[in-house]
Amino acid sequence: MKEEEIICKFRIYDYHELTEADRLLVDKAKEATQTSYAPFSNFCVGAAARLSDNTIVTGSNQENAAYPSGLCAERTALFYANASHPDQYVKEMAVAAYAHGDFLTSPIPPCGACRQVILGIEERYNHPVRLLLYGKNGVYVVDSVKALLPLQFTGETMNE
Numbered sequence: 831m832k833e834e835e836i837i838c839k840f841r842i843y844d845y846h847e848l849t850e851a852d853r854l855l856v857d858k859a860k861e862a863t864q865t866s867y868a869p870f871s872n873f874c875v876g877a878a879a880r881l882s883d884n885t886i887v888t889g890s891n892q893e894n895a896a897y898p899s900g901l902c903a904e905r906t907a908l909f910y911a912n913a914s915h916p917d918q919y920v921k922e923m924a925v926a927a928y929a930h931g932d933f934l935t936s937p938i939p940p941c942g943a944c945r946q947v948i949l950g951i952e953e954r955y956n957h958p959v960r961l962l963l964y965g966k967n968g969v970y971v972v973d974s975v976k977a978l979l980p981l982q983f984t985g986e987t988m989n990e
């Protein structure tokens with residue numbers, strides 16, 4: 831028997847410690863929570879992705895009475911980015927969530943399905959997507975979604 835350990839590395843910043851460019855992206859994600867359609871969960875998520883030409887595209891969660899038919903903020907932003915700017919890779923994405931009248935205290939982690947989609951985009955463009963996960967008590971900065979997704983399934987997995 832062998833045992834393996836996979837370490838998840840990220841940094842925690844105070845919002846004010848971030849660079850101006852990072853703060854702008856976080857602000858855009860916070861703003862995007864206002865376009866959320868979340869009558870079922872009342873959990874409003876916003877995402878802002880900065881592309882390689884520095885365009886910023888945003889998205890928010892869009893819900894449906896048939897719950898799985900809705901989509902998370904991250905995938906709304908990323909699929910829109912890829913559909914409208916297919917030649918640009920995504921450099922980084924900020925995520926924020928607003929519920930019960932305020933932004934969350936702890937950073938919002940992307941769900942498993944969003945992590946898989948971010949991984950697919952990293953593979954497609956051969957470029958890591960830096961993530962800024964906003965919480966009032968700190969912003970988690972992750973250099974690649976791979977840090978959040980151990981034992982990744984990619985297109986390569988099927989060619990082995």
Ligand code: THU
Nearest residue numbers: 871873875891902903939940941
């Ligand atoms: N949601 C996101 O938009 N992003 C996440 O990372 C987690 C969850 C949305 C989906 C649903 O509309 C609501 O939050 C509650 O799960």
